[in-house]
Structure formats: structure tokens, C-alpha cells
Amino acid sequence: MSHSFVISHKGTKREFNIDNTTTLGQLRAQIRDVFGVDPNNQKLFRGGLIDNDQDTPVASIIPHKSRVVLMGTVTSELEHLHAREALRQTAQQNHERYKATSSDIWRTPTMGSLGRDNTQHTFHAFETLELPEKQRALDLLHKLSKDEGVRQIMGTRQYSVGTLRELHPLERNILGYNRNRGEVIALRLRTDDLEGFRRYESVRDVLMHELAHMVWDEHDERFHRLNRELCKEVVELNWQLRGQRVGGQAPRVYEPPRPEDAGLVDGGSLGSAGFVLGGKAPSQGEGDGQNSSPDSHRDLAYKAWEKRSRKN
Structure with a gap:
């Protein structure tokens, strides 16, 4: 069964479609590919900070059709800052x-x-x-x-x-x-x-x-x-x-x-x-x-x- 939600980062919104087996760690890898934010620099918020174990199924912590806010510096910007x-x-x-x-x-x-x-x-x-x-x-x-x-x-x-x-x-x-x-x-x-x-x-x-x-x-x-x-x-x-x-x-x-x-x-x-x-x-x-x-x-x-x- 498809499970979808929207993640926004600095005014840019993207819809993510996952299945019930997708873990938080796998989602963070997808976020890196979409927004350019390294997983170690990602902070996900939905009401509060999502700080679960990387093996936690995403469907259990992010409801279907919900919205999530991503905070974090993209890799190119981070390299420039460093x-x-x-x-x-x-x-x-x-x-x-x-x-x-x-x-x-x-x-x-x-x-x-x-x-x-x-x-x-x-x-x-x-x-x-x-x-x-x-x-x-x-x-x-x-x-x-x-x-x-x-x-x-x-x-x-x-x-x-x-x-x-x-x-x-x-x-x-x-x-x-x-x-x-x-x-x-x-x-x-x-x-x-x-x-x-x-x-x-x-x-x-x-x-x-x-x-x-x-x-x-x-x-x-x-x-x-x-x-x-x-x-x-x-x-x-x-x-x-x-x-x-x-x-x-x-x-x-x-x-x-x-x-x-x-x-x-x-x-x-x-x-x-x-x-x-x-x-x-x-x-x-x-x-x-x-x-x-x-x-x-x-x-x-x-x-x-x-x-x-x-x-x-």
C-alpha cells in the first residue's frame, strides 16, 4: 500500500511515496537525493523533532497525507561554510x-x-x-x-x-x-x-x-x-x-x-x-x-x- 506525505525545505515542497516497509534511514537517503541535505544534517519536524531509530518504519511515525518540515544545510552550502x-x-x-x-x-x-x-x-x-x-x-x-x-x-x-x-x-x-x-x-x-x-x-x-x-x-x-x-x-x-x-x-x-x-x-x-x-x-x-x-x-x-x- 502506498504511503505518501509532503516534505518542505526552505520553501520547496516535494511529495514522497513509500511503502510500509520503508525505514527512516532509507527515507533520509531519499531526502539527500532530493534536497541535497546529508542525513547527518537532517532534522525532521512534525509537531516535534522526529528522532527515531533509523530502522523505524516511516509509516509508523509519519501519517499518510501529512506534512513534514526539513531543516538542514545542503551539502554544497555546508562545504562552502566549512x-x-x-x-x-x-x-x-x-x-x-x-x-x-x-x-x-x-x-x-x-x-x-x-x-x-x-x-x-x-x-x-x-x-x-x-x-x-x-x-x-x-x-x-x-x-x-x-x-x-x-x-x-x-x-x-x-x-x-x-x-x-x-x-x-x-x-x-x-x-x-x-x-x-x-x-x-x-x-x-x-x-x-x-x-x-x-x-x-x-x-x-x-x-x-x-x-x-x-x-x-x-x-x-x-x-x-x-x-x-x-x-x-x-x-x-x-x-x-x-x-x-x-x-x-x-x-x-x-x-x-x-x-x-x-x-x-x-x-x-x-x-x-x-x-x-x-x-x-x-x-x-x-x-x-x-x-x-x-x-x-x-x-x-x-x-x-x-x-x-x-x-x-
């Missing part, structure tokens, strides 16, 4: 491992010996963190300083930056800052879990944002106009890219964040008393990682902007 949790744990372990260095994180400034980098309008020193792959971080700072578009901007606009610095990864709420209009520019180079480095173009985008603070402190229309100009010039002034095409397309001009997203980068220019817009001034090694979830609003919003820029 992956994110593993990432968080790795990041936390790295934070704890590297936090001990936070009181002495800055290397002796590396003075420029890069040809034209010794001119007046350039970056005059480089500082990286005492973390693994610090040479790679230093190479990235040098690459930014040697980027032809960046060099042209520094020269034509007569910008002089005392120190180009790597921002400590524990400073999760910002991607960079400009202190005292060029005394120090700091950029976050590493990924959230400290296992790798952010894309070069993304770091250069933030550098353009910070160079706009060489002139304007607040994120007003004057700042946004200059930021847009710099993002355009960093490509147009790079003679190494002129005429080149990648995959038949001209090099992309990176767009700055929208005005409403500008605060996701640094909150405003940094002066001796802190951020002009009222934010807290970052200090060397500041932060304990407790509020550094990858799901923070600032990180998610910036990643959304970064994703939009890649589509341009």
Missing part, C-alpha cells in the same frame, strides 16, 4: 603568529636606488612588514614606484612621498592611508588570510586614491574629480602600455570607487590628529583581529566595487 571557517581559522592563526611582531614591524627604510626614483618627485623610502615573503612585498612597492604611469603622475603633478609603506594586515578596516599629504602612504598588500598578495591593479587603484589625498583631504567632489583623473592618467601616461592590446582589447582604465564607496578605502586623509573625517588614525601594528571578519561591511563593499571595476 571552507570559509577554515579560512577564518587560518587567518586567526596567522594573526596570532604574527601579532608578536607588531611592536617592531617596520624595517629600516629602503632608500630608493631605482634610477629616476632618486629625483625629488618620487617615493623616497620603502618600508615592509617583518612577515613571510617580505622581499615580495618590497618588490611590489618598488614595482609601484617604477610603474611608468605612476612615475609620470609623480613628476607632472610634482608629488613627493616620504615613505611608501606596507599596511599591517591586522588593520582590516582600511586599505590604505595618506598621512600629512605625503609624509607616509601605506597600502594593504596582503590578502585577508595573509597567505597571499592582492592583485597589483587593485593595490595601484588604492595608491591613486591616496595620491588624490596629496591635494584634497575630504572625500568631496574636488577629491573625486582628481581621483578619476589619476585613475585615467596612470594608464594613459604609461608609454609601455600605449598601443598594446590584450586579447584584441585596449588596456582597461581602472575606475575609482563611487563617491559613496570612497570611505571604504581609507576614511579620509590622515593628519597628525587622525583622520580628517573623524576616523581613528591607524598605528603601527594596531588591531587584534577580533573585528576582522571577511564578512565585514567594508570588505564586502570594497570587493563589490573591485568586482564591478573588473567588468569595465
Whole structure:
């Protein structure tokens, strides 16, 4: 004799038809095939939690034509959650491992010996963190300083930056800052879990944002106009890219964040008393990682902007 009932999961309903010999364990296997929820993660409710032995006949605990609610995370979602949790744990372990260095994180400034980098309008020193792959971080700072578009901007606009610095990864709420209009520019180079480095173009985008603070402190229309100009010039002034095409397309001009997203980068220019817009001034090694979830609003919003820029 056929025995039927409906199981609903997250708004999706499915009718199940079984015979009187079907056990609860067999039903859970069918549920896995239909909804993708592993039997170990299934919670069945009908008035209360159905928590019988796996060999119990389903017909004896779920009446004919009744309705059952299934709660449980589907396998793909669960794997994603486990992956994110593993990432968080790795990041936390790295934070704890590297936090001990936070009181002495800055290397002796590396003075420029890069040809034209010794001119007046350039970056005059480089500082990286005492973390693994610090040479790679230093190479990235040098690459930014040697980027032809960046060099042209520094020269034509007569910008002089005392120190180009790597921002400590524990400073999760910002991607960079400009202190005292060029005394120090700091950029976050590493990924959230400290296992790798952010894309070069993304770091250069933030550098353009910070160079706009060489002139304007607040994120007003004057700042946004200059930021847009710099993002355009960093490509147009790079003679190494002129005429080149990648995959038949001209090099992309990176767009700055929208005005409403500008605060996701640094909150405003940094002066001796802190951020002009009222934010807290970052200090060397500041932060304990407790509020550094990858799901923070600032990180998610910036990643959304970064994703939009890649589509341009």
C-alpha cells in the first residue's frame, strides 16, 4: 500500500511515496537525493523533532497525507561554510603568529636606488612588514614606484612621498592611508588570510586614491574629480602600455570607487590628529583581529566595487 506525505525545505515542497516497509534511514537517503541535505544534517519536524531509530518504519511515525518540515544545510552550502571557517581559522592563526611582531614591524627604510626614483618627485623610502615573503612585498612597492604611469603622475603633478609603506594586515578596516599629504602612504598588500598578495591593479587603484589625498583631504567632489583623473592618467601616461592590446582589447582604465564607496578605502586623509573625517588614525601594528571578519561591511563593499571595476 502506498504511503505518501509532503516534505518542505526552505520553501520547496516535494511529495514522497513509500511503502510500509520503508525505514527512516532509507527515507533520509531519499531526502539527500532530493534536497541535497546529508542525513547527518537532517532534522525532521512534525509537531516535534522526529528522532527515531533509523530502522523505524516511516509509516509508523509519519501519517499518510501529512506534512513534514526539513531543516538542514545542503551539502554544497555546508562545504562552502566549512571552507570559509577554515579560512577564518587560518587567518586567526596567522594573526596570532604574527601579532608578536607588531611592536617592531617596520624595517629600516629602503632608500630608493631605482634610477629616476632618486629625483625629488618620487617615493623616497620603502618600508615592509617583518612577515613571510617580505622581499615580495618590497618588490611590489618598488614595482609601484617604477610603474611608468605612476612615475609620470609623480613628476607632472610634482608629488613627493616620504615613505611608501606596507599596511599591517591586522588593520582590516582600511586599505590604505595618506598621512600629512605625503609624509607616509601605506597600502594593504596582503590578502585577508595573509597567505597571499592582492592583485597589483587593485593595490595601484588604492595608491591613486591616496595620491588624490596629496591635494584634497575630504572625500568631496574636488577629491573625486582628481581621483578619476589619476585613475585615467596612470594608464594613459604609461608609454609601455600605449598601443598594446590584450586579447584584441585596449588596456582597461581602472575606475575609482563611487563617491559613496570612497570611505571604504581609507576614511579620509590622515593628519597628525587622525583622520580628517573623524576616523581613528591607524598605528603601527594596531588591531587584534577580533573585528576582522571577511564578512565585514567594508570588505564586502570594497570587493563589490573591485568586482564591478573588473567588468569595465
